[in-house]
Amino acid sequence: MSQNDELKARGEAVIPGGMYGHMSTYRMLPEGYPQYFQRGEGCRLWDVDGNEYIDFMCSYGPMIAGYANPRVRAAADRQRETIDIGNAPAPVIVELAEKLTRQISHAEWAIFAKNGNDSTTVCNQIARGRAGKRKILVAKGAYHGAQPWASRRTKGTPEEDYMHFPMYRFNDIENVTEVVRTHSGDIAGIVVSAFRHDAGFHQELTDPDFAKAVRALCDQEDAALILDDVRAGMRLSLDASWAEHGVHPDLSAWGKAIGNGEPIAAILGSEAWREAAASTFVTGSFWYQAAPMAASIETLSILEEENAPVRLKALGQRFRDGIYEQAQRHGHSVLQSGPPVMPTLMFEDDKDSKLGFAFCQAALKQGVFLHPWHNMFLSLAHTEEDIDLALEGTERAFASL
C-alpha cells in the first residue's frame, strides 16, 4: 500500500469524508492525485510517496515567491525570535499597514485578518456600517469564501443568510444596472472579483467599460465598490487589480499570496470608509500575529524587486504558447482562458470533463501538477527551464491521450 493510501485510510477515520474543503481530492479531483504532501521547495512539491511535481497550483494561490522561500522564512523567523503574539500587536503591524497603503492606490488604512473569508466579510460589515443599508451585490457564480453569506449552495443555510446579497452577471453592464435599480437606496456595496475566475468555467477578463460602469453605479448609490482581490491580488498588478482599468475600489479584500503562505489576510480601505471601519468591531484571536506580517513585508519587497506581474505574465505566456502548440499538433481543442499568470486550461466539447481529467492525470504521472477545472497559478520560483520541463511532461501527456 502506498503511503498516500495508508494516510487516506487513517484520515478517513478521523476527518469527515476523508478531507474537507478545496483540498479534498475525494470530491474535487480525479483519481491519482495525492491527498498528502511531504515536502515543498521552490516551485516543486513532493507527495508522501516521494513523487516530485512541478507545481502549477501554488497551494491554490498563497505561494508566489516559492515554497520555503529562504528570505520570507528568515523574516518570519526574525520576528518569532522577539514576539509573535502578545496582548497587543508588535510594531510590524504598523510597518505592513504603511507599506500596503503606500503601494495600493486607493488604500488609506489597513486591517489584518487570517483568511479571504475574513476579509470579504469584514468589507461587507464596513460597507453596511457606513451606509446603514443592507444590500451587497455579488456576481452570480463568484466565490467569496465558504462562510454562510457567500455559500448559498450549502445545505442548511437559511435564505436569510444571503437574501441581502442579490446577484448580478459579471461583465454585463445592463444587468448590473438593472439589479442596482431594483435595490436602489438600500445598496451598501457591490462586490467584484479581479476578473471572472469562477471555478469550472472558462475564465473571463474584466471589460474595462464594465469596471467603469460599476464604479459609477457605486458613486451614484453612495455604496462601496468592494474588490475581492483575494485570489488574483499581487499577480495581475502590484496595485489593486482594477487599477489597470483606471478604476479604484473603496474597499479591497486580500489574502492568499500577500504572505507567500504565512497565514495573513488584509482589508484595505479608502479615506471615506475609515470612520466606519473604526467603529465596526471586527477581530480574531490570531489576526494580530506578527510573524506573518513580517513575512508579508518581505514578500511584497520581493514582488516589487522582481516586478512580479511582468515576470509571471511572461512565464504564463510561455506555458500557454507551449500548450497551444502541443494541443494543435495533437489535434485537441484546448481553451486557455483568463490571464496568463493564472492559467485555466479546459478542453472544448468536454462536458463530462473526461478529456480534461485524463490529460491532467497523464500530466501528473509526468510530474506536472495541473488542475482540470480550477484556475492555476504561477510563481516567481518558476523559471523558463521549469516551464519547458513541464511542457515536456504535457507533450507526453497529450501523446498518451
Next chain:
Amino acid sequence: MSQNDELKARGEAVIPGGMYGHMSTYRMLPEGYPQYFQRGEGCRLWDVDGNEYIDFMCSYGPMIAGYANPRVRAAADRQRETIDIGNAPAPVIVELAEKLTRQISHAEWAIFAKNGNDSTTVCNQIARGRAGKRKILVAKGAYHGAQPWASRRTKGTPEEDYMHFPMYRFNDIENVTEVVRTHSGDIAGIVVSAFRHDAGFHQELTDPDFAKAVRALCDQEDAALILDDVRAGMRLSLDASWAEHGVHPDLSAWGKAIGNGEPIAAILGSEAWREAAASTFVTGSFWYQAAPMAASIETLSILEEENAPVRLKALGQRFRDGIYEQAQRHGHSVLQSGPPVMPTLMFEDDKDSKLGFAFCQAALKQGVFLHPWHNMFLSLAHTEEDIDLALEGTERAFASL
C-alpha cells in the same frame, strides 16, 4: 515621546481608530496600557519602551505553555523544514486529528480552521446541514466571534443575519426550555460556552443541572449541543469543558490555546454529525497549514505531561487567595469570579469602573498586566514565584489606591 506614543501616532494614520478589535487599547483599556509589544518569553511581555510585565492575559487565551515555548517552536520549525503549505495537507493533519479524537470524549472526527470565528460558524453550518432546520440558540451576552451572525451589536448588520439565533439565559433551565418550546421543530442546535464568561460581567460557573437540561433538550429536538470551547478549552479540562458535568456535546469549537499561539482552530464532532460534516463545504486558504498543526500536537503533549488544568488551577488559586487577602486588608470589596484558571477581578460598587481601572493601571506600573473587565488567563509558564512577585505588585497597587 515614548516609542509607544510614536508608534500610536504612526498607527493612527494607517489603522482605523488606531487599532481594531479586542487588541485596541483605545476603546478597550484605560490610559497607560501599551498598544505595542516588542518581546514575549515565558509568562513575560515587554512593551516597546522596554517595560516588563508578568502577563495575566496570555494574548487573550492562545498562550498556555509560555510565549516562545522552545518545544512548540521547535516542533513548528521541524514541520516548516519540510512543508508548511501545499496543494493538499501534510500527514500531520491526520496525526493531530487522531490525537484530538483520542483525547476529547465526544470527538470522532476533526476539521481544522484558523480562528474561533471559523469554528463556531462551521459548527452552525454542520448542525443546520444535518438537521435541515434553521434555529441556533445562543446565550444572551455570550461571545462567539465578531462575524455578522454573532455580533448583533454591529452597526449595519441586518437583522436577518441573526434572526435565526434566538437568545436564552445561560444557567436558566426554565428559560432555555421556554425558548426551545417556542422554536420546537426548527432547532438545529444550542450553543453553550464552557461557563458564563461574558466580558464586563462577573463570571458564572455552569450549573451541572443546566448542562444536563440542555443536553436533554438537544436530544429531544434532535439538535446539536454545540460547545464553544474556544476561550476556555484545555484550561478547565483536557477533555471538552462540560465533561466534568458528565455532559458531552455533539459539536465543539476550539481555537486559542490548542496551538500555544500558532494560528489554529478546530471543529470536533460526534459520529452522528460526520455525514453532515462531510457534505458541508467549509474551507479557508490557510486551514491546512502544517506548522500550526505540529505546534498543536506538541502543545497538547505538554498540557498532558504537566496535567495543565490541575497545575493552572493551583496557580490561579494562589493568585486569587493573595488578591483576596490584600483586598480585605486594604478595605476593598473585590469580587473574583469564574474558575481560578481564568480569573476575573472586579470591584464591587464600581459601576463606572473607576476603581477597577485605577487598580489595574497601578498594577501595570508595578509590572503586572491585568485586565479590568475581561477574564484573564494563566499558563504553564507561570511559576509560584511569578505569582508571588505579581502579588507584591498588586499589594503596592492596592496601597496606592
